[in-house]
Amino acid sequence: MTALDPADFYTGLVADLYSPLRSYVPAPESFASFVATNGEPALELGCGDGDPLLALRALGLDVDGVDSSADMLERLRVRADGLVVTVYQQRFEDLDLPRRYQSIFVAGATFNLLPSDEHALAALSRIRAHLLPDGTARIPLWIPPPSDGQGELSSAVDEDGAVIRVSLLHEDYDVVARTRRTRLFYERVRDGVSQTAEREWLLHWHTVDGFRALATSAGLLVQAVLDDDGARAGSDATAFTVLLRPAG
Numbered sequence: 001m002t003a004l005d006p007a008d009f010y011t012g013l014v015a016d017l018y019s020p021l022r023s024y025v026p027a028p029e030s031f032a033s034f035v036a037t038n039g040e041p042a043l044e045l046g047c048g049d050g051d052p053l054l055a056l057r058a059l060g061l062d063v064d065g066v067d068s069s070a071d072m073l074e075r076l077r078v079r080a081d082g083l084v085v086t087v088y089q090q091r092f093e094d095l096d097l098p099r100r101y102q103s104i105f106v107a108g109a110t111f112n113l114l115p116s117d118e119h120a121l122a123a124l125s126r127i128r129a130h131l132l133p134d135g136t137a138r139i140p141l142w143i144p145p146p147s148d149g150q151g152e153l154s155s156a157v158d159e160d161g162a163v164i165r166v167s168l169l170h171e172d173y174d175v176v177a178r179t180r181r182t183r184l185f186y187e188r189v190r191d192g193v194s195q196t197a198e199r200e201w202l203l204h205w206h207t208v209d210g211f212r213a214l215a216t217s218a219g220l221l222v223q224a225v226l227d228d229d230g231a232r233a234g235s236d237a238t239a240f241t242v243l244l245r246p247a248g
Contacts, residue, residue, distance in 0.1 A: 028052035031105060035061050038136040039102035045092055045127075046110030049075035050085075053107075057085045066090050066097070093119050095126035104131060105138040112142055112203045115179070117214060120206065124218035124244075131246050136223065143205045143238040144180045146173040153184075162190035169198065178205045208235045211242060221247040 031052050035042045040062040047053045047065030049072045056063045057080075065087040067073055073087050088097060092114065104127055114120045127137050147153075147168055155165045165187045172181040180203045188195045206214070212222050223243040227233040233240040 028055035031107065032056055032059055032061065034105060034136075034138055035063065035103045041099065041101050042103035042105065043097070043101045043130065045095075045104065045106045046108065047076065047087060048072045050079045051107065053085065053087075054080055054083060057083055064088070064097070064101075066092075066095065068092075093122035093126060095123070095130060097130060100130050100132050100135070102132050102135045103138075104135065106140060109140055109142040111139050112144075112205060115202055115204050117204075117206075117210075120204070120211075121214050121218055124215055124220060127244070128219045128246055133246060135246065137220070137244040138241060139244065140241045141206055141211060141239075143207070144203050145238075146180070147171050147182065158188075160190060162188050164188050178207075179203065180205075208233065208237055208240060215242070215244055216247070219247050220244040 028051075031044075032055075035056065042056075042061065042063040044053045044056075044063060044065045047067050048069070050065075053063060053065045054076070065073075065076070065085065067076075067087065067089065068091045070089055073089055076085070076087060090096065092111070111120070111123070114123055131137060150168050150170070152165055152167045155163065157163055167185045167187075169183040169185050171183075172179075174180075181200065182203075183198060183200045186197045186199065208225055212225075215222055221244065223245050225233045225237070226241045226243070227237060228239060
C-alpha cells in the first residue's frame, strides 16, 4: 500500500465520487440560457477542469473562467484541445480581473467552500466590483445535512479498471458556525496495488436571510431566490440559487 498526495485524487476521478460541489451542476444548457438572457461577456467562478465553461466556449459564447487550483486549470487546458479559452488562477475573495462582466455565475456549490461569512462577504464584494452596472450574478447555495455515520460513501471503477473508494473517517457538524468538516479516506486499487490518501473538506453554509444580508453589505441587490425547479424559494430552503444585481 502506498500513500498519495490528496491533490492527486482531487485532480482525478475521486473528485467526482464524493463531492457536493459536483452534485448540483446542471447541464450546460441552463448556463447558456443564463448568459443569453443576461448578456456577454460572462465569467464562471470556480471553473475547475472545464464544466460547463468549455461547452459554453464551444457554442461561441464569450465566457472567461477563474479557479484557485493550478492543477484543475491545467486539466482544463488539456481538455480544451485547441479551443480558445481565457482562464485565471485566483481566489474568489481576491478577484482582480482585467474586465467587468454582464453575467457572472457559479456552476456548482463552490461558494460553500469559502470557510466563513467574512470570506463570503469579501467574495461578494469582488463579484460586485466585476459586474457591469446592469449585470447579473448567479450563485447556487446548499445547506449540507450531517452524514449518517462513518464508513464507505462511494465506490467506482475508472477507465483504467482501478477501483476507487471514498470513506468517511470523521465529521464535525457545527450548527452555530454553520460548518461541516469531514475527513475522507481515498483508496485506489489496481492490479492488487493499493494507493491511499486522506483529505479534509470544510463546507460553510448560508441561510437565505443570512446570505441576503451579506449581499446587501457587499453592495448587491437580491433579485430572486429560486429553488431547483426555478420557483421562488422560501426562507427555509436548503438548496437554492440567488440572482444578484449591483445596488444603486
